[in-house]
Amino acid sequence: MKCSSAFRYFATASALIVVGNANADSSGKWQNSQEIYNKVCAYCHEANVGPVITGRNLMPDYIKSVVRNGNRAMPAFRESEINEAALAGVVKLVSTSTAVAKK
Amino acid sequence: MTTKRKALPKGIAAGEFDKAIKELKTILGGENVVVDESRLAPYNKIMMPVPNEQHAPSAAITPDSVEQIQSVLKVLNKYKIPVYPISTGKNLGYGSAAPVQRGQIVMDLRRMNKIISVDPDLCTALVEPGVTYQQLYDYLQEKKLPLWFSCPAPSAIAGPLGNMVDRGVGYTPYGEHFLFSCGMEVVMANSEVLRTGMGSMPNSNTWQVFKWGYGPTLDGIFTQSNYGIVTKMGMWLMPAPPDFRPFSIQYPEETDITKIVEALRPLRIAMVIPNAVVIAHALWEAPCTPVKRADYYTGPGAIPDEAVARIRKDHNIGAWNVYAALYGTKETNDANWKIIEAVAAGTGGKIVTRENSTSKALDYRFDLMKGKPNLGEFGLYNWRGGGGSIWFAPVSQAKGSETLKQMKMAKDILAKYGFDYVGEFIVGWRDMHHVIDLLYDRSDEEQTRKANACYDELLHTFAKEGYGMYRANTAFAEKVAATYGPVKRSVEKKLKKALDPNNILAPGRCGISL
Ligand SMILES: Cc1cc2nc3c(=O)[nH]c(=O)nc-3n(C[C@H](O)[C@H](O)[C@H](O)COP(=O)(O)OP(=O)(O)OC[C@H]3O[C@@H](n4cnc5c(N)ncnc54)[C@H](O)[C@@H]3O)c2cc1C
Numbered sequence: 277m278k279c280s281s282a283f284r285y286f287a288t289a290s291a292l293i294v295v296g297n298a299n300a301d302s303s304g305k306w307q308n309s310q311e312i313y314n315k316v317c318a319y320c321h322e323a324n325v326g327p328v329i330t331g332r333n334l335m336p337d338y339i340k341s342v343v344r345n346g347n348r349a350m351p352a353f354r355e356s357e358i359n360e361a362a363l364a365g366v367v368k369l370v371s372t373s374t375a376v377a378k379k
Numbered sequence: 380m381t382t383k384r385k386a387l388p389k390g391i392a393a394g395e396f397d398k399a400i401k402e403l404k405t406i407l408g409g410e411n412v413v414v415d416e417s418r419l420a421p422y423n424k425i426m427m428p429v430p431n432e433q434h435a436p437s438a439a440i441t442p443d444s445v446e447q448i449q450s451v452l453k454v455l456n457k458y459k460i461p462v463y464p465i466s467t468g469k470n471l472g473y474g475s476a477a478p479v480q481r482g483q484i485v486m487d488l489r490r491m492n493k494i495i496s497v498d499p500d501l502c503t504a505l506v507e508p509g510v511t512y513q514q515l516y517d518y519l520q521e522k523k524l525p526l527w528f529s530c531p532a533p534s535a536i537a538g539p540l541g542n543m544v545d546r547g548v549g550y551t552p553y554g555e556h557f558l559f560s561c562g563m564e565v566v567m568a569n570s571e572v573l574r575t576g577m578g579s580m581p582n583s584n585t586w587q588v589f590k591w592g593y594g595p596t597l598d599g600i601f602t603q604s605n606y607g608i609v610t611k612m613g614m615w616l617m618p619a620p621p622d623f624r625p626f627s628i629q630y631p632e633e634t635d636i637t638k639i640v641e642a643l644r645p646l647r648i649a650m651v652i653p654n655a656v657v658i659a660h661a662l663w664e665a666p667c668t669p670v671k672r673a674d675y676y677t678g679p680g681a682i683p684d685e686a687v688a689r690i691r692k693d694h695n696i697g698a699w700n701v702y703a704a705l706y707g708t709k710e711t712n713d714a715n716w717k718i719i720e721a722v723a724a725g726t727g728g729k730i731v732t733r734e735n736s737t738s739k740a741l742d743y744r745f746d747l748m749k750g751k752p753n754l755g756e757f758g759l760y761n762w763r764g765g766g767g768s769i770w771f772a773p774v775s776q777a778k779g780s781e782t783l784k785q786m787k788m789a790k791d792i793l794a795k796y797g798f799d800y801v802g803e804f805i806v807g808w809r810d811m812h813h814v815i816d817l818l819y820d821r822s823d824e825e826q827t828r829k830a831n832a833c834y835d836e837l838l839h840t841f842a843k844e845g846y847g848m849y850r851a852n853t854a855f856a857e858k859v860a861a862t863y864g865p866v867k868r869s870v871e872k873k874l875k876k877a878l879d880p881n882n883i884l885a886p887g888r889c890g891i892s893l
Contacts, residue, residue, distance in 0.1 A: 302518030304492035304510065315513050319535050319754035324669060324739060325761070345420045348822070349760030349768070351471055351536070352421035355413075356441045356489035356509070 309365030312358060317366070326350060331375025336367045343367075385416060386435040388460050388482040396437065399458040403440055406450045413439040422468075422476050422485050426768040428819065428830035429854045434477035436463070439485040445610050449570040451486070452608075455883045456568065462486045463885045464608045466508035466541030469533055472768040472816065473545065474853030479887040486608065495611065499524050502616045503561065503587040508540045508609065513752045515539065525619040527750040529553040529655075532743075534752035540612045544602050546850060548805055548812060550747040552706060553617050554655030555807055557602055562586040562613035565601050568879035573597070573607065587613035603850065604871075605885035606878045617750075622712045625704040625745040626719065627736070628728035629697025633660075635727070636699055636786060637779030640804075640811075642726045643701065644777045647806055651715050654748055656703040656806040659740075660786075661687055663803050663816070664696045667740035667758035672799075680797040694738070701728070704748045759801065765820025767830060769854075771837050773846040775804070775811040785813050785846065792840060793817070796833035797826075812849050838862065853888070860890025 306312050320326035329339070343363060346352035358366065387396055404412045413419055414437070422436045440462075442448050455462055463483040468476030478485055492509030497518065506515065512534040519526050529549030531542055542549075543556045553559040563575045573579070575598045578586035590596065601607050630639060639658055646652045662682070666672070670693075676686040690696060705712040705719070723730050733745060743755025760766060771789070775781050782804055790800040793815075802815040817837075819830040834855060838848070842862040851859040860868060871891045875882070879893075886892040 302494060302514055302521055304494075304514055316536060319752075320757055323753075323755065325754060325757045346424040346766075348764065348766030349426070349757065350766070351469060351475070352424035354421040354439075354468065354476065354487060354489065355418070356487045357468075357536075 309369040330373035386437045402454045411441045427854045428827045436485045443490045467538035469537040472770045479853040511538045526616040532756035552653035559615045564611035565607035605888040620706040622709045627731040628701040630699045640779040652703045659700045659803040666762040681794040702744045763818040765822045767819035767821035769817045771815040796829045
């Protein structure tokens with residue numbers, strides 16, 4: 277009998293995996309501002325849910341304030357999620373961005 | 380630096396509070412003890428129809444280890460200062476990251492975000508409170524592990540531990556999240572560290588595979604409660620099926636809910652459809668499609684049925700929209716697909732797949748049914764605008780007559796206050812979570828007042844009929860707890876007295892306090 281997809285379904289991968297801190301994304305540390313943008317902001321702001329925020333020359337203080345305070349339905353983000361240094365990076369990225377191409 | 384502060388814990392003088400804060404800073408480091416009001420802002424952003432002040436924290440602390448939590452609790456016991464633990468803190472529409480009572484210190488565990496282990500053979504994971512679903516997703520992708528988890532709609536920013544302790548739900552076959560958790564580590568108020576189930580035993584390697592252990596199974600008392608701080612959670616992962624076949628079935632009439640439920644229940648109980656099926660009303664579907672309310676109705680009060688009919692016609696939306704999926708091999712799914720087709724045809728439903736839809740609602744639902752994080756459901760908040768949301772979530776039997784009755788009751792009460800019925804039924808094994816998003820404009824005082832009164836009337840009218848909430852927001856915790864009767868509450872109080880005699884862990888959460 278040939279090896280069907282069902283076999284793979286039930287086959288297993290490898291032994292217990294224990295994660296070290298050095299690991300990239302899944303370590304829970306943001307790699308860079310772009311990653312934060314992609315994995316937090318973009319889910320709404322590039323999906324027709326929230327307004328587009330890139331390419332609008334939004335003021336850095338305004339962006340920062342909206343992230344920390346939230347705005348209407350937009351949730352607030354705490355320093356424990358995006359710390360001050362990381363937020364500074366996102367603010368720079370968004371405020372100096374050119375409009376993204378529509379996907 | 381001067382600190383601006385307004386809220387204090389109930390009954391605690393400013394001087395005492397300052398002393399406690401100083402001790403907390405010694406344990407955690409100054410930067411992990413936040414008292415400045417501007418920096419506390421994200422802990423006070425709520426969507427509930429009550430004033431922010433009612434849920435303003437006095438401080439926020441961000442420990443990064445179990446040992447730190449243990450030391451913190453010693454200080455809080457000494458000063459009798461209450462603390463409100465959160466994990467990823469995105470309990471949006473249920474209280475967000477704000478404490479249940481004004482003045483409590485928020486203990487934010489988001490920095491404790493290690494994925495401690497994943498066992499690809501047994502398909503289990505052990506995670507800390509700060510792990511987000513996105514992080515777990517990235518982990519599984521990076522390691523190329525063919526494992527899926529179930530997540531709630533705000534998956535990208537929320538996390539498995541916080542969701543599970545509030546007994547949240549998702550949309551894969553593992554959608555009832557508490558059911559698929561296995562083993563917890565809990566720091567008790569007296570700083571003891573309890574591992575539930577098999578985890579209590581030294582050197583046990585079965586903590587994540589056998590839930591019950593020996594003697595009473597304690598896990599349940601750490602969900603929707605305030606008996607301990609959960610610092611680790613085991614969860615079961617699902618092997619990615621070789622064939623995943625998501626679909627939607629649209630129905631033309633609101634009253635069709637009766638036959639939908641009758642037709643789907645046997646399939647769900649027998650696990651032909653193994654996942655938490657959603658039956659979404661047109662007005663849940665519309666904002667996520669997206670459709671603008673103002674394009675169809677700008678008058679006062681709830682949107683009329685006639686406008687909803689126009690929306691449905693223009694955008695190919697059902698009065699009810701069923702979302703479910705088949706998970707298996709091509710062979711088993713081919714066989715079960717015939718059953719789905721027959722059921723749809725027999726009940727007058729139209730099957731919709733990705734190939735014949737352009738709706739964004741369909742996209743995010745299909746992703747959620749395989750545990751792929753997104754935030755598509757936030758489209759709901761463009762419906763009324765203004766960021767007001769409170770979930771009204773009664774439990775229903777999975778019987779058609781019951782669902783229709785609940786829907787009508789809710790729709791009438793909502794309309795009385797000028798709100799739309801934005802509801803869905805999430806099908807458990809034999810129950811349904813009837814979830815209604817009471818959407819209102821929180822910048823409008825009148826609407827906010829009405830939303831509060833409306834929730835109150837919904838709650839009490841449903842309770843009179845014997846319908847209870849599966850979960851509730853922090854502002855109504857006391858009232859919801861009261862609907863469950865006095866004996867349960869008295870037992871809960873006795874437990875509280877025994878486990879947390881100084882009442883320092885989230886007093887008031889789910890109505891439990893001394
Ligand atoms: C558009 C939208 C859609 C939603 N859809 C869903 C959905 O499909 N399913 C669903 O379940 N929810 C849904 N929600 C509600 C909510 O956002 C999610 O349930 C979310 O997962 C909860 O937030 P969290 O995971 O960050 O948990 P947290 O906010 O961290 O925790 C929730 C609560 O549990 C308690 N708690 C947290 N951590 C601990 C701990 N370590 N020890 C003791 N107690 C603790 C606290 O009381 C806390 O307030 C939705 C919300 C929105 C806005």
